[in-house]
Amino acid sequence: MREQMKKMVPVAGLVIMFLLFAFTTDGKFLTRVNLQNLIIQSAITMVAAVGTAFVMAHNNLDFSLGGACALSCVLSYLIAGQNLPLFFILCMVFGIVCGLFSALLHIKGQIPAFMAGMCLMFAGRGVAQSVAANTNMLMVGAASLNNIWFFLLVLLVVVVLGFLIFNYTKVGKYQKLIGTNPKATELSGINVNAYKTIAFAISGATIGIAACLTVIRSASIIGNTGLNLETNVLLALSLGGISITGGSATKMRSAIIGTLIFFILNNGLTLWGLNPDYVDIVKAVFFLLTVTISIDRSQYDMIA
Amino acid sequence: MKTTKKLTRFIALAMAMILCLFTLAGCAGSGGNNGGSSQNSGEETAAASDANTETVTDAESKPADSGEKVKIGMIWYGNTDAMGGTFYSWANHAAEVLNVELVWKLGSYTTADELTDCENLISAGCQGVYFVPMDTAANLQLGNACKDAGVYWATSNRQIADESVLTACEANPYFVARVYDNSYDVCKEMVKVLADQGIKKVCMLSGDPTDAMMVDRTKGFEDGCSEYGVEILATSQIVSGDASANVDSVNNFLTLYPNMEGILAVSGTAGVGEAIITALDASGREKGSVKVAAFDTFEGNQQAFEAGWLAASCGGYTSECLISLLALISTVRSGSGTGEVMALSLSPLLITSAEEMDIFSQYVDNPEIQLYSDETIQSLAGDGVTIEDYQKVLDDWSIDYVKQAAGIE
Numbered sequence: 001m002r003e004q005m006k007k008m009v010p011v012a013g014l015v016i017m018f019l020l021f022a023f024t025t026d027g028k029f030l031t032r033v034n035l036q037n038l039i040i041q042s043a044i045t046m047v048a049a050v051g052t053a054f055v056m057a058h059n060n061l062d063f064s065l066g067g068a069c070a071l072s073c074v075l076s077y078l079i080a081g082q083n084l085p086l087f088f089i090l091c092m093v094f095g096i097v098c099g100l101f102s103a104l105l106h107i108k109g110q111i112p113a114f115m116a117g118m119c120l121m122f123a124g125r126g127v128a129q130s131v132a133a134n135t136n137m138l139m140v141g142a143a144s145l146n147n148i149w150f151f152l153l154v155l156l157v158v159v160v161l162g163f164l165i166f167n168y169t170k171v172g173k174y175q176k177l178i179g180t181n182p183k184a185t186e187l188s189g190i191n192v193n194a195y196k197t198i199a200f201a202i203s204g205a206t207i208g209i210a211a212c213l214t215v216i217r218s219a220s221i222i223g224n225t226g227l228n229l230e231t232n233v234l235l236a237l238s239l240g241g242i243s244i245t246g247g248s249a250t251k252m253r254s255a256i257i258g259t260l261i262f263f264i265l266n267n268g269l270t271l272w273g274l275n276p277d278y279v280d281i282v283k284a285v286f287f288l289l290t291v292t293i294s295i296d297r298s299q300y301d302m303i304a
Numbered sequence: 305m306k307t308t309k310k311l312t313r314f315i316a317l318a319m320a321m322i323l324c325l326f327t328l329a330g331c332a333g334s335g336g337n338n339g340g341s342s343q344n345s346g347e348e349t350a351a352a353s354d355a356n357t358e359t360v361t362d363a364e365s366k367p368a369d370s371g372e373k374v375k376i377g378m379i380w381y382g383n384t385d386a387m388g389g390t391f392y393s394w395a396n397h398a399a400e401v402l403n404v405e406l407v408w409k410l411g412s413y414t415t416a417d418e419l420t421d422c423e424n425l426i427s428a429g430c431q432g433v434y435f436v437p438m439d440t441a442a443n444l445q446l447g448n449a450c451k452d453a454g455v456y457w458a459t460s461n462r463q464i465a466d467e468s469v470l471t472a473c474e475a476n477p478y479f480v481a482r483v484y485d486n487s488y489d490v491c492k493e494m495v496k497v498l499a500d501q502g503i504k505k506v507c508m509l510s511g512d513p514t515d516a517m518m519v520d521r522t523k524g525f526e527d528g529c530s531e532y533g534v535e536i537l538a539t540s541q542i543v544s545g546d547a548s549a550n551v552d553s554v555n556n557f558l559t560l561y562p563n564m565e566g567i568l569a570v571s572g573t574a575g576v577g578e579a580i581i582t583a584l585d586a587s588g589r590e591k592g593s594v595k596v597a598a599f600d601t602f603e604g605n606q607q608a609f610e611a612g613w614l615a616a617s618c619g620g621y622t623s624e625c626l627i628s629l630l631a632l633i634s635t636v637r638s639g640s641g642t643g644e645v646m647a648l649s650l651s652p653l654l655i656t657s658a659e660e661m662d663i664f665s666q667y668v669d670n671p672e673i674q675l676y677s678d679e680t681i682q683s684l685a686g687d688g689v690t691i692e693d694y695q696k697v698l699d700d701w702s703i704d705y706v707k708q709a710a711g712i713e
Contacts, residue, residue, distance in 0.1 A: 028428060033427060033453070037424070041423065133512050136465070136466070138466055138469070140444065140468070146445075214416055217415070218414065218419075218439075219415065219444055220439055222415070222438070224413050225414065226414075227413060227417075266420075270407065270424040270428050271427060271428045273428060276408040276410045279410075
């Protein structure tokens, strides 16, 4: 019963926050434009979070997100230039390559996945900043897609596909199995490394899509493209109540609920006109409360 | 347990349905104006540039003078460093004097984040948005969001580097003002300071050739040198954020050009100024035998002046932020734009002595000090203020002005 209540916290938090802002902002929160903005604003993080959930399900962390996003954008621009369809395809390809590179370092190089991801993050950021210092990468044409329909469509496709793959295919189910007990999974004849690699590839694909959406929002690529993406995604997933140690407790809904909480809170605090000196404090308190109540502490039992 | 699970699912389902309902209701009405989300950055900006005669309608209908407090959205990089804190303090003081409400969003360093802030500020009911564009495209994206919502906007501290973006932005009827640093003239002045001290041979640390502001500064130094008869012996590009690489550059200058009498640096921030002085201190040369002219102020510049290494420095951009904000407030209050973007420039303060450096540190980059009187603020945010009025205030910005405003003899 208590565990079930805990699982309700992220959903309840989202509902309470939604209602709180709906009733305390003189109707500003519920305006058409604001709700559309919320969907568009949360899309980049939500898309990346869906892919990251696959990696987290098998008990790993992907820290490469921001750097991989910047790297995908820069490399795609250098090849495709202003050719948008080709640019988008290449972003996906380079995103997947980044994911596979992390997997390679982790599986073949026996490097912890979060370290492999961090290396890729720094490398990607470095490349992006070096190229941006010498190349003006304006993508004005991409901005024409900055509308609710496009973002909604991308979100629906990614979330629905992610949900189906995660819950109804071997790819998703085995990630949770690996996260619960990798040894047992291996002994049962499942190729653990292959499924881990697929998870990183999926995460890479979503990074590629997130990179496309970032360029659509920014109309340019700069050294800071995708800055803080990894932090936002991991925070959103934590707020959504994801199991940090992976396994069967990992749910795809964490990506959606957590991202919405993250962006609704940011939006609502602006609508309130809260003093900027207090914004981060309020956010921290809210995040701490949500995570403290909802986090799965079973992984800490051994430590105690 | 089963009941709780059902309850969870029910709440989740209800939540999803509410969101879908609002979303669909919202999307159904999004055929025309998309509010905060800019639909029209690409092709439409080109169209907008042809529509210079477009008149401001949405904002005109807004009740700027209906007794309600004017609300301005402020997208600013932070309030913890000297310049960030000073403008934060100046803007809040001006808002108090003018009875304007400011809504701040701090800490966004990408265009996507600035756009998110801008959309949220518009949703919060801001009638004007002020920001420092993180890159050229930010002008376009945030400008379109403001245009779609009928909200005025103004910028400072950055030039628009791309011609097509500049044209599109200038055609945006809600674009009130852009203020940028007149780095070129100040750089020429800095060369003159060196030339007046008898310096004839210099080496130069240049900036990123794709950064419009850096290109301006480099050009200013080059033109200043040819105008005042100073020879540039060698040029090396500044490596941003890598102090040791910059120390190496200065050491190379010292080794390869023993006849070098001065160093020009397009920027002294991010460790560059400190790196130059460190290299000179370690060179074994007599103090003051090489004179440095470095753009931007840096840690230890007071001592560098006193030691005789530093001959000229410059800084102080807070005025341009304030003027841009006041122009925005004035336009929002009057409820109608002039139909033309006010393009203003500010010459940063030229600092040529340890005494001036001390004044700069004490009175310019100091959030506790207000250098513009309440009367001046009132007059610059009222009706009928012209572009010339704003430019005059920016032109008056000098160390002498600071002394006078701070009451120093």
